[in-house]
Amino acid sequence: MPTQPDRLRRLPVTLGPVHDETLGSYLHRLAVANNRPASFLARLLGPLPPEFSPLSNTTTGWNSHSPDRLATLSGRPTPHLARALPALAELLSPHRPGQRTERMISRPCRCCIARRSPTASVVITLSPVHVHLCPRHQLWTRSTHDIPLVALPEVVEGQRRLDQLARRHRQTGRALDLARKIVEDWSASGMPIDLGTEWTDRLDRVEALAVSKKISAEDRSHLAAFPEIVVLTHLILDPPTSAPDPKALYLATTAELSRRFARIYTTLGTQDPLYRRFCLYRDRDGPVSKSGVSL
Numbered sequence: 001m002p003t004q005p006d007r008l009r010r011l012p013v014t015l016g017p018v019h020d021e022t023l024g025s026y027l028h029r030l031a032v033a034n035n036r037p038a039s040f041l042a043r044l045l046g047p048l049p050p051e052f053s054p055l056s057n058t059t060t061g062w063n064s065h066s067p068d069r070l071a072t073l074s075g076r077p078t079p080h081l082a083r084a085l086p087a088l089a090e091l092l093s094p095h096r097p098g099q100r101t102e103r104m105i106s107r108p109c110r111c112c113i114a115r116r117s118p119t120a121s122v123v124i125t126l127s128p129v130h131v132h133l134c135p136r137h138q139l140w141t142r143s144t145h146d147i148p149l150v151a152l153p154e155v156v157e158g159q160r161r162l163d164q165l166a167r168r169h170r171q172t173g174r175a176l177d178l179a180r181k182i183v184e185d186w187s188a189s190g191m192p193i194d195l196g197t198e199w200t201d202r203l204d205r206v207e208a209l210a211v212s213k214k215i216s217a218e219d220r221s222h223l224a225a226f227p228e229i230v231v232l233t234h235l236i237l238d239p240p241t242s243a244p245d246p247k248a249l250y251l252a253t254t255a256e257l258s259r260r261f262a263r264i265y266t267t268l269g270t271q272d273p274l275y276r277r278f279c280l281y282r283d284r285d286g287p288v289s290k291s292g293v294s295l
């Protein structure tokens with residue numbers, strides 16, 4: 001049973017949430033600062049979420065007293081907390097207009113964490129799905145460790161283009177996901193367009209960094225291929241033809257890729273992940289819809 005509201009006391013050490021922080025992250029930081037188990041604090045508010053961790057961001061099972069309990073524990077007014085904690089804001093105002101951009105569980109770079117919460121080692125936040133790096137500190141944050149981007153200016157430029165696309169398209173996250181899968185399939189099954197020189201060169205620059213030894217090969221490859229993933233994302237969102245025929249779309253897209261990368265694209269037809277994942281399933285209303293056109 002949750003503790004009764006009148007028995008709750010403000011925690012000895014209080015700290016504020018970071019903007020867009022997950023509830024799990026905030027409760028874990030409060031718990032560490034007060035030398036208590038995070039699960040103990042979570043149970044004061046409602047049922048313990050399954051696999052409770054800093055990534056947890058749910059208010060499932062909370063009752064009408066839960067937000068006030070969190071305010072008591074943290075020593076901060078509920079509206080103040082709701083401005084920083086998206087899950088709490090959603091609970092208090094479930095019908096408010098949603099975020100325009102899709103968001104995902106992420107983390108700020110270590111420099112941003114140090115600036116916002118000097119005592120925290122881990123802060124988990126929600127961030128737009130298309131954001132892969134901290135532009136202020138030039139650090140790639142889509143890995144277990146921050147990766148400096150000083151030697152990879154084309155990655156920073158790729159993110160800038162992605163930001164522009166995300167301002168115009170609501171489906172940037174889905175297109176990005178699709179582009180990454182296509183590029184991964186190309187890598188695994190044979191490249192129809194030779195991007196090996198760029199990727200090898202970038203991997204060399206990543207592997208020259210001390211932090212690269214702590215990063216998985218998958219994360220290093222993602223970083224190395226990121227500029228090309230952005231180019232493909234752009235073509236998925238703004239296809240070179242509006243023709244509904246998958247073959248026409250495929251040929252127009254491969255021609256455009258060939259032009260942009262200034263090299264030959266070997267059209268593999270129905271065996272090409274670009275065809276199977278994108279051209280075959282695109283419909284006229286949604287560039288990455290899985291319904292609609294078929295052969």
Ligand SMILES: [Zn+2]
Nearest residue numbers: 109112134137
């Ligand atoms: Zn930063």
